Amino acid sequence: MARVKYLFLAAALLLFTATTPLALAQAANSTWSQEDTVRIVKDVQKQLASLPNYAVFDWITFGIHGKTVVLHGYASRPTLKDDAGRAVKNIKGVESVDNQIEVLPNSPNDDRIRAAVYNRIYTAPTLRMYNANQGRLGRGLSVARMAGGITADPPIGYHAIHIIVKNGNVTLFGAVNNSSDVAVAGMQANSAPGAFSVDNRLVVAGAPRKEK
Known part of the structure; x- marks a missing residue:
């Protein structure tokens, strides 16, 4: 076949x-x-x-x-x-x-990791451009977010870097402008408290796709 x-x-x-x-x-x-x-x-x-x-x-x-x-x-x-x-x-x-x-699992711990990784990535000076809101979750928290339910009330607007969290493990998907930003996003995610591991699958926009 x-x-x-x-x-x-x-x-x-x-x-x-x-x-x-x-x-x-x-x-x-x-x-x-x-x-x-x-x-x-x-x-x-x-x-x-x-x-x-x-x-x-x-x-x-x-x-x-x-x-x-x-x-x-x-x-x-x-x-x-x-x-x-x-x-x-x-x-x-x-x-x-x-x-x-x-x-993905409904997990309060994963929610906390999502918020931590989001803040680490989107408050980095070189990565703010990838967030249409250009802000952090600490500003204007909704009732759902204050209760720990960021999954039910995620940040709105365009985000070039997507953050997937499953059982404490983080995977980054999306496209950025250069390899330096790929590296910075990975380092920021790794510095987030609570994350067990980080798999950085970001790509550089326009770069040839690698065959597996």
Whole structure:
């Protein structure tokens, strides 16, 4: 059986690199025309990027297998996984959705780590530009955040660096302008109290994708 190549596209990453030509999924046994593939990839990208509850503590990617859209990534709330599946399913030409998005554990400790990593990253002078709010969580705390529920009330607005926390382990996803910012983000995350480990998967915008 031919190996299926998945194209993983992140909504936030694509928005950040809007001037970069959009790569297309070359999936084995695909029955879409090239024109339909271009349209569907763009539509999926648009639908995922416009999800109102998709925020800095989530990361969603997608692939194409035949006429099926395969969703991957992490959702800090179950509702986001369901919303992503429904949004993509309604796209013309998509016959089915394989929703493999992982819902992260509901953990007060992970919430505390999310807040700590967020503050360490987005208060670093060289990284503030990647946060549309350019602020820290300590300002204007809501009732939900004061109760320790940052997952239920995440910072709004565009964030180039997404912070995924699972059982105390942190993974950074997204795109930044240069390798120096990749390194700074990793160091800042590692300095956050409570984090067991940090996996820095940030990429430099426009850099060639490395094959695994």
